Amino acid sequence: MRRQQLIDATLSSVAELGLKATTINSISKRANLSSGIISHYFGCKNGLIEASVRYLLSSLKTELLSSVEDSASSQQRLMLIVEANFSVVQKNAHVTKTWLSFWAESMHDEQLHRLQSVNAKRLYTNLLYSFKALMPKQKAIQAANYSAAMIDGLWLRAVLSKADEFEFSKAEELAKQYVNSLLPSH
Amino acid sequence: MRRQQLIDATLSSVAELGLKATTINSISKRANLSSGIISHYFGCKNGLIEASVRYLLSSLKTELLSSVEDSASSQQRLMLIVEANFSVVQKNAHVTKTWLSFWAESMHDEQLHRLQSVNAKRLYTNLLYSFKALMPKQKAIQAANYSAAMIDGLWLRAVLSKADEFEFSKAEELAKQYVNSLLPSH
DNA sequence: TTTTATTGATTGAACGTTCAATATAAAAAA
DNA sequence: TTTTTTATATTGAACGTTCAATCAATAAAA
Numbered sequence: 001m002r003r004q005q006l007i008d009a010t011l012s013s014v015a016e017l018g019l020k021a022t023t024i025n026s027i028s029k030r031a032n033l034s035s036g037i038i039s040h041y042f043g044c045k046n047g048l049i050e051a052s053v054r055y056l057l058s059s060l061k062t063e064l065l066s067s068v069e070d071s072a073s074s075q076q077r078l079m080l081i082v083e084a085n086f087s088v089v090q091k092n093a094h095v096t097k098t099w100l101s102f103w104a105e106s107m108h109d110e111q112l113h114r115l116q117s118v119n120a121k122r123l124y125t126n127l128l129y130s131f132k133a134l135m136p137k138q139k140a141i142q143a144a145n146y147s148a149a150m151i152d153g154l155w156l157r158a159v160l161s162k163a164d165e166f167e168f169s170k171a172e173e174l175a176k177q178y179v180n181s182l183l184p185s186h
Numbered sequence: 187m188r189r190q191q192l193i194d195a196t197l198s199s200v201a202e203l204g205l206k207a208t209t210i211n212s213i214s215k216r217a218n219l220s221s222g223i224i225s226h227y228f229g230c231k232n233g234l235i236e237a238s239v240r241y242l243l244s245s246l247k248t249e250l251l252s253s254v255e256d257s258a259s260s261q262q263r264l265m266l267i268v269e270a271n272f273s274v275v276q277k278n279a280h281v282t283k284t285w286l287s288f289w290a291e292s293m294h295d296e297q298l299h300r301l302q303s304v305n306a307k308r309l310y311t312n313l314l315y316s317f318k319a320l321m322p323k324q325k326a327i328q329a330a331n332y333s334a335a336m337i338d339g340l341w342l343r344a345v346l347s348k349a350d351e352f353e354f355s356k357a358e359e360l361a362k363q364y365v366n367s368l369l370p371s372h
Numbered sequence: 373t374t375t376t377a378t379t380g381a382t383t384g385a386a387c388g389t390t391c392a393a394t395a396t397a398a399a400a401a402a
Numbered sequence: 403t404t405t406t407t408t409a410t411a412t413t414g415a416a417c418g419t420t421c422a423a424t425c426a427a428t429a430a431a432a
Binding site: 002033034035036037040 | 411412413414
Binding site: 016017018019020021097100101103104105106107108113116117120145146148149150151152153154156157159160161162174178 | 203204205206207283286287289290291292293294299302303306331332334335336337338339340342343345346347348360364
């Protein structure tokens with residue numbers, strides 16, 4: 001319970017102030033707790049940061065699993081993958097900035113980089129699995145690579161331009177159209 | 187001369203340590219200069235950071251202008267735009283990490299965000315200009331949007347996966363193929 | 373001589389971590 | 403049930419470190 005409280009406060013602080021300006025104090029103040037409690041539950045500040053990233057990643061995974069399991073067609077599954085990658089964000093608009101901060105930091109933090117790497121590969125693997133059911137393997141590999149890049153690219157440009165919710169859903173729509181355009185029926 | 191020396195040292199430090207861990211000392215040590223000299227030439231640390239971003243952006247602009255001016259066809263021009271966006275990086279492999287750091291920070295720094303915004307729009311505008319010469323305006327707008335996202339997406343995924351030079355040029359090749367696939371001849 | 377460039381020690385603020393002290397809850401004993 | 407003991411949760415002040423910024427002193431150039 002306290003752990004979740006602190007993780008929420010961390011995400012909020014990173015979203016508002018950035019990772020650089022997020023301190024033990026900015027976090028504990030938001031959680032209405034003392035500064036010492038962080039080391040009690042997470043060992044050190046970095047432990048809390050990593051736990052927060054893990055929480056974001058598992059949210060994305062849960063989002064995907066809960067929606068995909070009962071979907072029939074491969075095409076529907078592809079649409080749900082796109083939706084999941086945009087929706088974690090739409091629920092909490094400020095979380096987008098947080099992702100970007102963590103991604104940048106992952107270039108200089110071994111632990112974070114492993115987490116980010118798992119996430120990037122999961123998007124690719126999920127896409128590949130569905131494409132494979134719809135086209136030859138070689139074509140599917142290319143489609144998965146392009147789709148992953150397009151999803152990330154549209155997402156990134158929306159975040160960087162500080163897009164509002166409407167522009168975000170427009171980016172999501174573009175991503176879906178692109179994935180659809182790769183299907184054999186087109 | 188001192189200014190450029192300090193900018194180079196800043197880019198090197200941000201690439202190696204990240205923006206968070208880059209300090210007045212880590213910069214001045216790399217430049218073999220004293221710590222005080224930074225405020226003399228740039229006012230404060232942030233002034234130097236911004237000057238470094240400006241330098242990166244102007245490098246990209248120069249790269250583009252110098253190669254594009256004497257190119258004839260619109261298709262060639264599109265390929266050169268893609269190349270320019272990947273090449274700034276290939277010259278100095280470590281600069282990629284720097285871009286990502288600055289992008290993340292731009293979410294919480296008004297000045298940096300304006301610079302980043304100019305850059306994002308320039309990519310779009312350049313693409314749009316060339317696409318317009320090859321197809322109806324409405325189609326060109328869509329092509330430019332998709333191409334910008336694909337270029338950024340392929341670039342981002344290459345950076346985050348710590349791709350080597352070979353994988354980077356493969357990403358560049360994919361970007362070119364995608365842009366080509368949007369042309370009417372296909 | 374006057375101006376400009378450069379140094380590096382100094383300063384005070386802010387940081388993450390530690391830890392003795394206190395509060396709360398749970399378990400054991402009366 | 404009440405009392406005592408033990409374990410856990412939580413606080414916030416104190417500590418040592420690191421940071422950006424400042425500035426008097428020195429060197430170089432004009």
